[in-house]
Amino acid sequence: MKKLLLLLFITACASNQTEEQRGTRCPPIKCPPVVVAPPVVVAPPVVVAPPVVVAPPVVVTPELPKDFNYGKYTPKGIGGGGTMMSYSISPFNNNIFVATDMGTLFRSPNKGVNWIAINHNSVFVDSDIDAQSPVGFFPDTTSVMYSSKNQSNNSPKISKDLGVTWKESNLKLESGEIVKFYKTDIDNKALYIATDRKVYKTLDSGETFTTVIVAQAKGLFINKSDMFIATSDGVFLNNKLIIQKKIRVFAAGVSDGALTIAFSDSDPLACNEVKQFEGEYGSGAVASHLNNCGYLWVWDASGVTKTNQVVGDHIKMAHNDSKTIYVTGSRFWIKQYGTKISKSLDKGKTFTTVLNQIDYDKTPFQSWDRNKIEYSAVALDIGWYDSGYLSFDINDLNSNELGGTGLFFLHHSLDGGKTWLAPFTKFADTGEKQAGKYWQSTGLEVTTAYKAEFHPTNPKLLYVAQADIGGICSEDAGNKFRICRVERFNSIYDFAFTSNDQEIFTAVGTHHDYPMNWYAGKMTQAEGGIFLSQDRGRTYKRLTPNNATFNKQFLSVAYSLSTKTLYAGSHGYGLAVSKDNGATWSFTSSGLPTGDLIIPKIEINQTTNDVYLLVSGDYPNFTNTAKTGIYVLKNGTTTWKLLRGVVNKPTGVAYPLWAYPTSFAVDFKSNTLWLTDYENNKNWMATGIWKSVDNGATWNMVSQYTHPLSIVIDDENADNVFVNGLNNWNTGGPLFSKDGGKTWANDKDMIHQKAGYSVTIDPNDKTQIFYSTFGGALLYGTRP
Numbered sequence: 001m002k003k004l005l006l007l008l009f010i011t012a013c014a015s016n017q018t019e020e021q022r023g024t025r026c027p028p029i030k031c032p033p034v035v036v037a038p039p040v041v042v043a044p045p046v047v048v049a050p051p052v053v054v055a056p057p058v059v060v061t062p063e064l065p066k067d068f069n070y071g072k073y074t075p076k077g078i079g080g081g082g083t084m085m086s087y088s089i090s091p092f093n094n095n096i097f098v099a100t101d102m103g104t105l106f107r108s109p110n111k112g113v114n115w116i117a118i119n120h121n122s123v124f125v126d127s128d129i130d131a132q133s134p135v136g137f138f139p140d141t142t143s144v145m146y147s148s149k150n151q152s153n154n155s156p157k158i159s160k161d162l163g164v165t166w167k168e169s170n171l172k173l174e175s176g177e178i179v180k181f182y183k184t185d186i187d188n189k190a191l192y193i194a195t196d197r198k199v200y201k202t203l204d205s206g207e208t209f210t211t212v213i214v215a216q217a218k219g220l221f222i223n224k225s226d227m228f229i230a231t232s233d234g235v236f237l238n239n240k241l242i243i244q245k246k247i248r249v250f251a252a253g254v255s256d257g258a259l260t261i262a263f264s265d266s267d268p269l270a271c272n273e274v275k276q277f278e279g280e281y282g283s284g285a286v287a288s289h290l291n292n293c294g295y296l297w298v299w300d301a302s303g304v305t306k307t308n309q310v311v312g313d314h315i316k317m318a319h320n321d322s323k324t325i326y327v328t329g330s331r332f333w334i335k336q337y338g339t340k341i342s343k344s345l346d347k348g349k350t351f352t353t354v355l356n357q358i359d360y361d362k363t364p365f366q367s368w369d370r371n372k373i374e375y376s377a378v379a380l381d382i383g384w385y386d387s388g389y390l391s392f393d394i395n396d397l398n399s400n401e402l403g404g405t406g407l408f409f410l411h412h413s414l415d416g417g418k419t420w421l422a423p424f425t426k427f428a429d430t431g432e433k434q435a436g437k438y439w440q441s442t443g444l445e446v447t448t449a450y451k452a453e454f455h456p457t458n459p460k461l462l463y464v465a466q467a468d469i470g471g472i473c474s475e476d477a478g479n480k481f482r483i484c485r486v487e488r489f490n491s492i493y494d495f496a497f498t499s500n501d502q503e504i505f506t507a508v509g510t511h512h513d514y515p516m517n518w519y520a521g522k523m524t525q526a527e528g529g530i531f532l533s534q535d536r537g538r539t540y541k542r543l544t545p546n547n548a549t550f551n552k553q554f555l556s557v558a559y560s561l562s563t564k565t566l567y568a569g570s571h572g573y574g575l576a577v578s579k580d581n582g583a584t585w586s587f588t589s590s591g592l593p594t595g596d597l598i599i600p601k602i603e604i605n606q607t608t609n610d611v612y613l614l615v616s617g618d619y620p621n622f623t624n625t626a627k628t629g630i631y632v633l634k635n636g637t638t639t640w641k642l643l644r645g646v647v648n649k650p651t652g653v654a655y656p657l658w659a660y661p662t663s664f665a666v667d668f669k670s671n672t673l674w675l676t677d678y679e680n681n682k683n684w685m686a687t688g689i690w691k692s693v694d695n696g697a698t699w700n701m702v703s704q705y706t707h708p709l710s711i712v713i714d715d716e717n718a719d720n721v722f723v724n725g726l727n728n729w730n731t732g733g734p735l736f737s738k739d740g741g742k743t744w745a746n747d748k749d750m751i752h753q754k755a756g757y758s759v760t761i762d763p764n765d766k767t768q769i770f771y772s773t774f775g776g777a778l779l780y781g782t783r784p
Contacts, residue, residue, distance in 0.1 A: 070116065070443065071116075071749060071751070072749035072750075072781045072782060073749065073750060073751070073771065073779035073780060073781035074441075074779065074780050074781060075115075075117070075441045075443045075444075075445045075776070075777065075778065075779055075780075076441055076445075076478050076481070076770070076777065076778040076779070076780050077441050077445050077447075077449065077464065077466075077472055077481055077777035077778045078377045078378070078425055078439045078441070078469065078472050078481050078482075078483060078777075079376075079378075079424030079425035079439075079441060079442055079443075079444045079445055079446065079777075080376055080377070080378040080408060080409060080410065080422065080424040080425055080444075080446065080447075080469075081378045081382060081408055081446070081447045081468045081469035082100060082101075082102065082407075082408070082446035082447040082448075082467075082468050082775060083100060083101040083102075083129060083390065083406075083407050083408075083446070084098050084099070084100055084390070084391075084405035084406070084409075084410050084424075084444075084446055085098070085099050085100070085101065085129055085132045085390040085391045085405055086098060086099035086105070086125070086132045086133060086134050086135065086146075086391055086405075087134065087391040087392065087393050087403060087404060087405045087410065088134040088135035088136075088137075088391075088393050089393045089394065089395045089396075089401060089402070089403065090137050090141075090144075090162075090395075091137060091184065091186075091319075091395050091396040091397040091398070092137060092141035092397075093141060093162070094108075094109060094110050094111045095107060095108065095109055095144075095162055095163070096108040096111055096112055096403075096412070097134075097135040097144070097146070097163065098115075098391075098405055098410060098444070099125045099132060099148075100125065100446040100775050101125070101127045101128075101129050101775070102125075102127070102446065102448065102755055102774050102775020102776070103120060103124050103125050103127070103752070103754055103755045103774070103775055104117050104118065104120070104124075104125060104446075104751075104752065104755070104775055104776055105117075105118045105123045105125055105135075105146060105148075105163075106118065106443070106444055107162070107163040108423070108443075108444075109162070111401075111412070111414070111423075112410075112412050112421060112423025112442070112444075113423065113442065114442055114443050115423075115424075115442055115443030115444040116443055117443065117445075117751045117752065117776060118163060118166070118751070119751045119753065120727070120751065120752060120753040120754040120755065121748075121753055122157070122165065122166040123146060123148070123157050123166055124148065124754055125148045126148045126149035128149050129390055131148075131149040131178050132148065132149070132390075132391070133146070133147050133148075133178070133179035133180060133181060133182070134181060134182060134391060134393060135163075135182070136182025136183075136184070136191055136193065137182070137184050137191075138184070138191050138202075138205045138206065139184055139185070139186050139189045139190065139191065139205075140189075140205050142160060142161060142162055143158060143159065143160050143205045143206065144158070144159050144162060144163055145157070145158050145159075145169065145182065145191065145193070145206060146159075146166075147173075147178075147179035147193075149178060154172060154173040154174065154175060154177065155168040155169050155170075155171060155172055155173070156168075156169045156171055156173070156179060156193070157169065158205075158206045160205075169206050169209075170206065170207065170208065170209065171193065171200060171202075171206070171209045173195065174197065177195050177196060177197050177198075178195060178196050179193060179194070179195050180194050180195060180196055180216070180217075181194050181219075181220075182194070183220040183221070183222070184396060185222040186319070186396075186397075187222065187223075187224055188203075188222065188224075188225075189203060190202065190203050190222075191205075191206070192212065192220055192222075193209070194216075194217045194220060195216070196216050197214070197215075197216060198211055198212075198213060198214050198215070198216075199211070199212040199213045199215075199217050199220065199229070200212060213229065215231055216231065216232070217229050217230060217231060218230040218231055218232060218247050218248065218249065218250045218263075219247075219249070219250025219251060219252070219263070220250075221250075221251075221252035221261070221319075223254050223259060226238060228252060228261065230247050230250035230263060231247070232246060232247060232248075233246070233247075234246075234247065235247065235250070235261060235263065235299070243261075243263075243299060243304060245263070245265060245297065246265055246266050247263045247264070247265065248263075248264045248265065248266050248294055248311075249263060249264040249294075249311060249313065249314060249315045250262070250263045250264075250315065251263070251315040251316055251317040251325070252317060253317035253318055253319055253320065253321045253322045253323075253324070253399075254319070254320065254322050255320055255321050255322045255323065256322065258300065258301060258322045259300065259301075259322060260298060260299070260300045260317070260322040260323070260325075260347050261298070261299040261300070262296060262297070262298050262299075262315050262317060262325050262348060263296075263297050263299075263315065264294040264295065264296055264297070264311035264315060264327075265294040265295055265297060266291075266293075266294045267293075267294050267295050268290035268291065268293055268294075270293045270294050270295045270310045270311070271289055271290055271293035271310060271333070272290070274286055274289050274290065274333075274334060274335075274337075275290075277334060277335065281334045281335075285334050286334065288332045289330070289332060289333045289334050289337075291332070292312060292313065292330040292332040292333065293310060293311070293312060293330065293333070294310075294311050295307060295308070295309065295310065295311065296309040296310070296311050296315070296325075296327060296348055298325075298347055298348040300322070300347055305348070307348050307349075309327060309342065309344070309348060309351050310327075310329075311327045311328075312327070312328050312329035312330030312331075312332075312333060312337075312338055312340075312388065313328055313329070313330045313331060313332075313338070313388065313389060313392070314326075314327065314328040314389060314392040314404070315327050316392060316393070316394040316402060317394070317399070318394055318395060318396055318397060318398060318399035319396045319397060320396075320397055320399075321399040322347065323344075323345055323346060323347050324343070324344065324345055324399040324416075325343070325344045325347065325348050326341060326342070326343050326344075326354075326394065326402060326417070327341070327342050327351070328340065328341050328342075328388070328389050328392055328404065329341075329388050329389075330388055331387040331388030331389065331390060331406065331407075332387070332388070333387070333388060335360040335361070336357065336358055336360055336384075336385075336386065336387060336388075337360075337388075338386075338387050338388020338389065338406075339355070339356060339357040339358070339386055339387075339388055339389070339406070340353060340355065340356045341353070341354050341355040341356075341404075341417060342354065343416070343417050354413075354416075354417030354418070355368060355372075355373070355411065355413075355417060355420055356368055357373075357384045357386055357409065357411075358384035365384075367379070367384050368420075370433075371419075372418065372419050372420065373411065373419070373420040373422070374411075374419075374420060374421050374422040375422070375433045376409075376422040376424065376425050376433075376439075377425055377437070377439045377469075377482070377483050378408055378409065378425075378469060378483075379409070379422075380433060380434060380435040380437075381435045381436070381469070381482075381483040381485060382408070382469055382470075382483070382485065384409075385407070385408055386406040386407050386408045386409050387406065387407060388406060389404035389405065389406055390404075390405055390406055390407070391404060391405050392404035392405075399416065400413075400414065400415055400416040401413065401414055402416075402417070403420075408468075409422065409424075410422065410423060410424050410444070423442060423444065424442060424444040424446070425439050425440070425441065425442060425444075426439060426440045426441070426442050427439060428440040428480040429480075435483075436482055436483075436538060437482060438480040438481065438482050439480060439481060439482065440479070440480050440481070441777070445776050445777030445778065446775055446776070446777070447466055447467055447468045447469055447775065447777055448466065448467040448468070448512060448513065448757070448773070448774045448775055448777075449464050449465070449466050449467075449757065449758075449772035449773060449776075449777045449778050450465040450466065450467070450491070450492075450493055450494075450757055450758065450772060451464070451465050451494070451710070451757070451758040451760065451772055452464045452465075452478075452758070452760040452770045452772055452778060453465075453495050453497075453760065454477075454760070454762075454763050455497050455501050455504070456497055456499075457497075457499055457500075457501050458501035459477065459763040459764050460474075460475060460476055460477050460764070461473070461474070461475055461501055461536065462474040462475075462477055462478050463484070463495045463504060463537065464481070464772070464777075464778060465491070465492045465493050465494055465495060465506075466491065466492060466777070467490060467491045467512035467513065468490060468491075468512060469483055469485060470483065470484070470485025470486055470489060470490065470491065470492055470508075471483070471484050471485060471486070471491075471492035471506070471537070472484060473536060473537045475536065477762070477764050478762075478770065478778070478780060482537075484533070484536070484537025484538065486506055486508045486531050486540050487508075487531075487540065488510075489508040489509060489510055489527075489528055490509065490510050490511060490512050491508060491509050491510075491511070491512045492506045492507070492508050493507045493508065493509060493514070493553075493554065493555045493556065494506070494507040494554075494555065494556045494557050494601075495507075495557070496557045496558050496559040496566070497559065498559060498561065499561060500534075501536075502534055502535060502536055503532065503533065503534050504532070504533050504536070504537060505530060505531070505532055505543075505557050505559055505566065505582075506530070506531045506532075506533070506540070506557065507528070507530055507554035507555060507556055507557040507568060507569070508528045508529060508530075508531060508553075508554065509523065509526050509527070509528035509552075509553025509554060509555070509571060510526050510527045510528060510553065511523055511525075511526040511553055511571075513774075514555060514571065514600065515600070515616070515619075515660070515662060515678060515680070515709075516774075520598075520617075520619040520620075520660065520678075520680055521572070521596075521618075521619040521620055522571065522572025522573075522596040522598065522618070522619075523552070523553045523571040523572055524572070526552065526553035526571060527551050527552070527553065528551070528552055528553040528554050528571075529542055529543070529544035529546070529550060529551060529552070529554060530542075530543045530544045530554055530557055530566065530568045530576070530578075530582065531543060532582060543566070543578065543582030543583075543585075544568070544576065544582075544585055545585065549587075550576065550585060552570050552571065552572075552573050553570065553571040553572075554568050554569065554570050554571065554576075555569050555570070555571050555598070555599065555600045555601075556568065556569035556599055556600055556601050556602045556613070557569070557602065558602040558603060558604045558611065559604070560604055560606070560609055560611070561606055562606070562609055563579070563609060564579070564580065564581050565577065565578065565579050566578040566581070566582055567602050567604070567611060567613070568585075568602075569598075569599025569600060569601070569602050569613060569614075570597070570598075570599060571598055572596045572597065572598050572618075573587070573596075573597065574587050574588075574589055574592065574597040574599070575587065575588055575589070575592065575597065575599055575613065576588075590638055590639045590640060591631065591633075591639040591640030591641060591642075592615065592631060592640050593615060593624045593627040593628075595618050595623060595624055596618040597615060597618075598615070598616040598617070598618070598619075599613050599614060599615060599616070600614055600616055600662060600663070601613065601614045601663055601664060602614075603664075603665075603666060605666070605668050607668070608635055608668075609635040610632055610633065610634050610635055611632065611633040612630055612631070612632050612633075612664070612666055613630070613631050613633075613640075614629070614630055614631075614661055614662075614663065614664050614675075615627065615628050615629060615631060615661070616628060616660055616661050616662065617658075617659045617660040617661070617681070619660060619680060619681075622656075622659050622660075622681050625656045625657075625658060625659045626656075627642065628644075628658045628659070628660070628661050628677075629642055629643065629644040629658055629661060629675065629696075630642075630643045630644070630661075630664050630666075630673060630675060630696065631643065642696075643673060643692070643695060643696025644658075644696055644699070645692075645694075645696055645697040645698055645699070646697070646698045646699065647690070647698075647699040648698065648699065648700050648701075649686075650685070650686070650701045650704070652685065653685055653686045655681075655682070655683035655684065655685075655686040656683065656686070657677075657683075657686055658675075658677050658690075659677065659679075659680070659681040659683050659686075659687075660677055660678045660679075660680055660681065660687075661675055661676065661677045661678070662676050662677060662678045662708060662709050662710070662725075663675070663676045663708070663709060663710045663711050664676070664711065665711045665712060665713045665721075667713055667718040669718065670693075670718065671692075671693060671694055671695040672691070672692065672693050672718065673691070673692040673695065673696055674689070674690065674691055674692075674711050674713065674721065674741075675689075675690040675691075675692075675699070675711070676688070676689055676690070676705065676708035676709070676710070676711050676723060676725070677690070677708070678706075678707055678708065678709070678725075679706050679707060685704055687704070687705065687706060687707075687708070688701045688702075688703050688704040688705040688706075688708065689701065689702050689703040689705055689708060689711065689723055689735075689741065689744075690702065691740075691741050702737075702741035702742075702744075703723075703735070703741070703744050704731060705723065705725065705731055705732050705735070706726070706728050706729060706731050706732055707725050707726035707728055707732055708723050708724070708725035708732065709724060709725040709726070709756070709757050709758065710723065710724050710725065710757060710758035710759065711723045712758070712759045712760070712761070714761060714766075715761075716766065718740070719737070719738060719739055719740040720736070720737070720738055721736065721737045721740065721741055722734070722735070722736050722759040722769070722783075723735045723736075723744075723759075724756035724757055724758055724759050724771065724772075725756050725757070726754055726755060726756065726774075727746075727753045727754045727756070728754065732754075732756075733746050733747075733750070733753040733754070733756055734746065734747040734750045734753070734756050734759070734771060734784075735747075736783075736784050745784070747784040749781075749784075750771055750779060751776075751779070752771070752773040752774070752775070752776040752779070755773050755774035755775050755776060756771060756772075756773055756774070757771075757772045757773055757774055758771075758772045759771060759772075760772070761783065762780075766783075767782055767783060768780065768781065768782060768783060769781070769782075769783040
């Protein structure tokens, strides 16, 4: 085994150096003998010429840079509440990066005060949270590197201008190879790229790369000419095994002539006390906790010491600080112990807890002191739910700056953990931060906004149907927002209104992300219903009965002002109707197809009282493809009629049409109908934007579009049409037509190209629009 490892590891001193160079940069170091488990306390090698200790910068929050510009569209909403990862702090300047599982990499040029989303055409983030890397920082201080699982040609991306513009790097990874972390070697002007298979090095800011080792590294530290590499088998110094121990997590730092290495083993006894909660949490959850736990070990001049400190997923040390060690819990730990952060200032001899988002050992549950952590809308209105840190980072030249991200939160400290900022949102109200208050965006919008709707009698009232945090409301046309969630439900999918601007109806459910992936099908496990608020979304009462028949996820709701009738489209159970303002309900099916009916949209012509609804496909069986489309219930009738005559098949298309319609629009001033359908049945090139000018008698595809999610027409000029959705295979994204669909263009200024959802024209200024997106909430700006 030792022979094999020696073959895998390449010495830190390049083989093409002269004897004189090797003698200068790589002085001989006496390595201790191989340590067998349990490890023998051995003297570490002499640390020769440690780097000069760089004094930490003064802790200040930088102001907005003078050249800061969101571009054409400004982010709106309330940040947080969605999965954030790849948290990365530059040691050279004020830049911080963070990614989300919905596709977007964000950059802050001023330590989190403001954030800019990077265009999806430059970098797109894969949704696999276990396959994400942080951002790597080149020693030239202005170049950065990032890799996501889905990068084209298996090449990480490089930016030479701190993340403004990007290009593919010259590093070609193997198929399925994933970057795990980067390590900057400031002394030798190098960047190391550690994957799940190898470690690479570049000395020229990413122009060329060489392979350093053929193994997966758990951690890496370079001190002048000495390279310490941790693998699952132990710690190696310049090829020599110096600590033989199964290692999960690794960090190191050097200062005042002293080197300290910190690492964690995989000893489940470290967390053995959680077995007492097996009856409450289950044996599987407890086993997962134990499998992601271990003791902290410290290696310094005194030898190898096992501490009593428990370690979960992360150990962090700044390169120039050998005394300060941070450890976190694990996202696989129960009772939200994963959000704990502990800090040592004496090389691991003693630790203090510097953050525990919420203490589930207290009754009632107790959140961290608001004087020590910045409270946010998500924390106050939704709760402190977060299992742990998906990513965690420290400024490599300043141990006082660190932070981490989870499923709901991002917290950042500039003073060594004494206080923590929540840089994903900004308080925009008076008095103390409390539930129901108003907030503004910092640009880090990471949740999904399905749609935005203005109240028809009060254009200052804006309601956003949203995932994860339920929904948000604005009473000043979108300048600031408050959370208007319905009970415990994950998503508001739709709104309907009366003439009273205090009242809104909502369609809600416990499952997000319709119609992505398996969410396209009937939601048999989802709960939800139709709710009414009579105070602009502050409180709600349930209208649909809370029983097995009606406690279902609903995707759409519409209200007839003249007949006082509510129509509600469910996620697989058909159409529910109430003719008495929601007092009583029944499912109706006259004229509609049988089987699993998904109804994602309902629209009412309030002048004629004609009701239109969309029947989508019964994914994954697709048995109703011939009967999907727009149905109309004409005023005074009782049977729904399908507005689907002849659907002309585009040239070259061999698949059935309209397997999964997602949206429609009706021009009430003419006989023109629009429909979009979505490819999820291998119906390649058969989906797109469809138009009928004869009230549904004939339909033609006016543009191929693989994954459209919404279509909207301008009520003042029906030739202006907007379609939004996912941009896959270079088709899709935010499209618009100014000639009734004859020609289409992509709004390239909209940064969330691969994650669009809907469009809303601002009634207060018809030259402006809101884009709603998957994982980017709202963007506001001049309509194309």
